[in-house]
Amino acid sequence: MRLDKFLKVSRIIKRRALAKEVAGQGRILINDKVAKSSTNVGVNDHIEIRFGNKTLVIKVDQLLDTTKKDDAERMYTIVSENYEQDFRK
Structure with missing residues (x-):
């Protein structure tokens, strides 16, 4: 399955066009x-x-x-979710 379709169907990114844009910016690694x-x-x-x-x-x-909304979460497991701190304050 294509990356942009997977991200849309799994509901990680809402629209396939947006998934394509994010990937085009080099912000997705497989x-x-x-x-x-x-x-x-x-x-x-x-x-x-x-x-x-x-x-x-x-x-x-x-x-x-x-998928339906409930089934979308079964397509993947979150390994990690990190937030960068803004130290410019």
């Missing part, structure tokens, strides 16, 4: 390699996404073409 929106995602892959001051790392548990 197994420690920069990923494009067309990169294939497989079960047990680790995906790291940088959202501004937050970094989310997930492990892919299953791939589903469509």
Whole structure:
């Protein structure tokens, strides 16, 4: 399954176009390699996404073409969720 579709179906990112934009900026890694929106995602892959001051790392548990809201959370496990501090104050 394509990365942009996985992020949309799993509801990590709400829209596929936004997932494509984030990937195009080099802010998504799959197994420690920069990923494009067309990169294939497989079960047990680790995906790291940088959202501004937050970094989310997930492990892919299953791939589903469509999901309901409750099933979307079963597609992945959160490995870590880190927030960067702003020390410029």
